[in-house]
Amino acid sequence: MKLAAHDHGGDGPPLLLLHGAGGDLSAWETLAPQLNARCVAVDLRGHGRSPDGPWEWDAVLDDLEATTVQFGLSQPIVVGHSLGGALAGMWARRHPDCPAAISLDGHRSGTTNPENYVHYDRLEADLATLTSMFDAQQETITRPSREITDVWRRSPEFADALPVFARVTAPFLLVLATKNLPVPPDLIPLMDAHRAGLRRDLPVVCPNVEVQEIDATHGMVAEQPLEVAAIVNEFIRATA
Template sequence: MSDMTIHSGSVPIATRDHGGDGPPVLLLHGGGGNLLGWRDFPNRLTPAHRVVSFDLRGHGHSGDGDWDTASLLADIRAVADHFGFDEPALVGHSLGGMLSALWARDNPGCPAAVSIDGHRSAATHEHNYDGLDPETLRADLKAITEVFDAQTAALERPVPPEQLEAMRAMRSPDEGEAVFEARLQRDLVERDGQTYSRLGADTARLLRVMPEFVDAVPVLNDVAVPFLMLLATRDFPGLPPQFGPLMAAHRAGLRRDLATVRQTRPNLEVTEVDGSHGMVSERPDEVAALVLDFLARDRN
């Protein structure tokens, strides 16, 4: 395993080469995360693949730059080219899964791509939900949007010490303290003697209004390569219980719309995982087995 910084145009991109033998795979983390969020997941893939992960621009140890899909896809190309990967498979979580879909759409030579619960924002268009009456839906959407607005605004302020301690208290027993602390610190930045989130408020606002972040499902209509979508069946960890019905309607809308896509795109496979959006850390064996099986299939 080795770390290095490459450049995508003028933006430095922090990468980690996990080694391994076999066809190349790029790992794309989710919004607000970093490459350490994969934890030991890459090691589950390296017996069959050469695996490289990297921090998205505006995240972790990578630099800042324009925030748009063209720039993000250019970063993926820069990483692939640096490592000599002509046609890597992509495995992305959350935002990374949405980017995997965009990459697969634009690169028909991509051997396969996987999205781990990367499909559409929890606060998306009204027609993307199914099973709630319109009045309740609009009220819940307004409420959850206000929660996200408050979270975004908080990124402009230093992280309170009590919040850092609360985050440390949530460390799972199976993640060593040093490993957890390294992952946490990669999500933070020091400015003027204060600790801030590495993901800034401006980037978070741009992320939230990206059309593909609001809803990446339509992108799949134009993806011709083998594509696996892993869907969580449980709510986001820490989500207030009041949003349970909204999230159930969100999942129902996803099942409906992905089934519609599959009518014309049999290359799309959808598998539900009994876990939350954090399934990579919750159920690493199951998720890795699903990914490995999908990437290993002989499609000739």
């Protein structure tokens, strides 16, 4: 499958930019010019101007392989946001010689398994409420297709990408948001418990992963592109 892509150009190592679920390559318009690299952003299959197709993780990675060949990106660094961050980990697992990979707050679904949260009294009820909200939201979305979003929601890699990250041998950075996206006040404890679960589990499950926190929400790429770019540039410089 040939993906829609945009070559931002730039000097430095080749860098492949992967957007989040429901997004497209335009998410990188502000951040890409700030990176010390030659940046190529893509629309993942079923997103933006890329064709539709069944969502299988290996097939999506094959799409990215073809894109790197098309643009002559030899051993690219992969930077992904949200869903793209999980894919960055999968790419690095597939390519042990990858120079580096970076996940921008791509780690676990908001409705991950209950054991991935730090427990509190209303956990199960709040998780059911959030799941219902996502169910209702799914009915209003036309792209990506329901077939794709259904695959995500059943996928263990989407529910929790930490086991994927644990198998990465390349330098890997996870940038963790410290602020919650706007949610009903009753669900703030659930969001806090989600982040607390990550802070608890990352050193145990993924001791190979460097973690940096940023004072932003999950929308960090749009909210703080300059700060995100500085973090990415420094990690690339340090790993080089």
